[in-house]
Amino acid sequence: xxxxxxxxxxxxxxxxxxxxxxxxxxxxxxxxxxxxxxxxxxxxxxxxxxxxxxxxxxxxxxxxxxxxxxxxxxxxxxxxxxxxxxxxxxxxxxxxxxxxxxxxxxxxxxxxxxxxxxxxxxxxxxxxxxxxxxxxxxxxxxxxxxxxxxxxxxxxxxxxxxxxxxxxxxxxxxxxxxxxxxxxxxxxxxxxxxxxxxxxxxxxxxxxxxxxxxxxxxxxxxxxxxxxxxxxxxxxxxxxxxxxxxxxxxxxxxxxxxxxxxxxxxxxxxxxxxxxxxxxxxxxxxxxxxxxxxxxxxxxxxxxxxxxxxxxxxxxxxxxxxxxxxxxxxxxxxxxxxxxxxxxxxxxxxxxxxxxxxxxxxxxxxxxxxxxxxxxxxxxxxxxxxxxxxxxxxxxxxxxxxxxxxxxxxxxxxxxxxxxxxxxxxxxxxxxxxxxxxxxxxxxxxxxxxxxxxxxxxxxxxxxxxxxxxxxxxxxxxxxxxxxxxxxxxxxxxx
Numbered sequence: 493x494x495x496x497x498x499x500x501x502x503x504x505x506x507x508x509x510x511x512x513x514x515x516x517x518x519x520x521x522x523x524x525x526x527x528x529x530x531x532x533x534x535x536x537x538x539x540x541x542x543x544x545x546x547x548x549x550x551x552x553x554x555x556x557x558x559x560x561x562x563x564x565x566x567x568x569x570x571x572x573x574x575x576x577x578x579x580x581x582x583x584x585x586x587x588x589x590x591x592x593x594x595x596x597x598x599x600x601x602x603x604x605x606x607x608x609x610x611x612x613x614x615x616x617x618x619x620x621x622x623x624x625x626x627x628x629x630x631x632x633x634x635x636x637x638x639x640x641x642x643x644x645x646x647x648x649x650x651x652x653x654x655x656x657x658x659x660x661x662x663x664x665x666x667x668x669x670x671x672x673x674x675x676x677x678x679x680x681x682x683x684x685x686x687x688x689x690x691x692x693x694x695x696x697x698x699x700x701x702x703x704x705x706x707x708x709x710x711x712x713x714x715x716x717x718x719x720x721x722x723x724x725x726x727x728x729x730x731x732x733x734x735x736x737x738x739x740x741x742x743x744x745x746x747x748x749x750x751x752x753x754x755x756x757x758x759x760x761x762x763x764x765x766x767x768x769x770x771x772x773x774x775x776x777x778x779x780x781x782x783x784x785x786x787x788x789x790x791x792x793x794x795x796x797x798x799x800x801x802x803x804x805x806x807x808x809x810x811x812x813x814x815x816x817x818x819x820x821x822x823x824x825x826x827x828x829x830x831x832x833x834x835x836x837x838x839x840x841x842x843x844x845x846x847x848x849x850x851x852x853x854x855x856x857x858x859x860x861x862x863x864x865x866x867x868x869x870x871x872x873x874x875x876x877x878x879x880x881x882x883x884x885x886x887x888x889x890x891x892x893x894x895x896x897x898x899x900x901x902x903x904x905x906x907x908x909x910x911x912x913x914x915x916x917x918x919x920x921x922x923x924x925x926x927x928x929x930x931x932x933x934x935x936x937x938x939x940x941x942x943x944x945x946x947x948x949x950x951x952x953x954x955x956x957x958x959x960x961x962x963x964x965x966x967x968x969x970x971x972x973x974x975x976x977x978x979x980x981x982x983x984x985x986x987x
Contacts, residue, residue: 506613510606526605537580549977569620573978589743611637624673648739669719713766724754737803742847750840767986777818784811785915793922798856816897819904827896852943863935892968
């Protein structure tokens with residue numbers, strides 16, 4: 493265990509901030525409390541990265557305590573190279589949502605900012621939990637704040653329907669997850685020969701070391717795949733994403749597009765806990781990824797609304813990540829992790845910039861925009877950089893991630909790799925085409941002509957994201973050195 497309980501602090505700071513919001517005497521200024529809590533959270537996350545041993549592929553900064561002793565369920569948290577960098581980047585994305593909300597007067601500000609902080613705590617818990625039921629608790633707790641954030645502060649007329657649809661789909665997908673984890677716990681009791689309930693095991697290190705028969709692996713893998721696929725999302729379980737992108741607050745939509753918790757669940761639990769069947773069903777993962785790439789890219793190509801285009805683009809990019817996982821190689825898992833980290837900054841950043849554009853013009857439809865770069869050059873320039881990162885242009889963080897994924901896929905599933913290259917070409921078409929229609933050309937809308945550029949806080953935040961994107965693009969070893977030991981251990985376990 494580390495000298496400080498970093499992970500407990502990361503869980504407690506946002507919860508404490510959510511409580512402090514209600515004690516603040518001025519409701520209109522509770523954003524200061526929320527921003528301070530997230531700033532402290534970012535400092536702790538950065539300190540955790542600084543104390544991480546890069547040569548150790550196992551779990552570090554482990555904290556353990558009894559939770560439900562009669563069932564051997566524990567409060568067990570820890571990080572390795574797979575989960576480490578998600579912590580500071582997730583906090584940075586939540587800070588972006590705070591900045592996007594800073595100059596916007598909202599009804600019930602205390603409730604809004606406390607829900608954001610609770611959502612942050614639940615998300616951090618998903619990345620840190622090493623007990624499967626503790627993970628499931630955080631997974632389910634993340635649904636409640638999002639439901640209220642979308643239904644109460646959404647921007648579309650069907651926001652309550654979109655929030656309910658998302659929540660019901662996620663609750664339904666939680667059922668196979670729970671059954672999968674419970675099945676593994678009972679399997680441990682059977683293998684160890686211990687009586688129930690003392691023989692149950694829910695902690696990930698123990699489950700990874702417990703042999704699982706082929707038929708049981710098939711059941712567990714399909715259950716976990718079904719649970720995580722809805723959140724990823726995987727085609728055809730993606731229908732909630734464009735609905736929330738259009739109806740929800742743009743800042744909150746940035747969280748859903750940027751944080752691919754379903755992908756993390758596949759990498760952390762589904763594949764390592766059923767490795768033999770996962771390898772046998774490589775065609776299923778590769779097929780889902782290929783369909784997602786092509787369907788998402790073609791659908792994004794015909795969109796006339798920026799938010800819907802970004803939603804379908806995210807579906808296409810997730811398909812490439814699935815191909816990397818299906819390769820079961822070191823390069824594939826490194827590319828999948830880098831691309832998932834890339835989503836946090838690039839996809840999340842694009843949605844935040846879209847929110848800034850929407851706030852100034854009242855629309856994200858191409859027919860209502862055009863020539864925006866003339867009145868908003870800083871927003872237009874940064875948006876272009878983020879788009880280039882999304883399509884994997886060299887010099888951005890998207891390039892090393894996509895390069896690793898495509899190389900691994902061509903080596904393991906050549907046909908799917910060629911489809912991924914075709915999807916990348918379509919991706920460049922819809923991204924640059926949408927940019928041309930929104931930011932270039934003549935200004936026909938007075939709202940666009942009169943719009944002001946990014947404010948200092950907004951510009952500083954976007955510049956911070958851009959700096960990280962370019963730095964990783966030129967020095968990908970900064971990320972690969974951290975994730976490589978854990979990636980090799982993962983690939984060795986499943987390959």
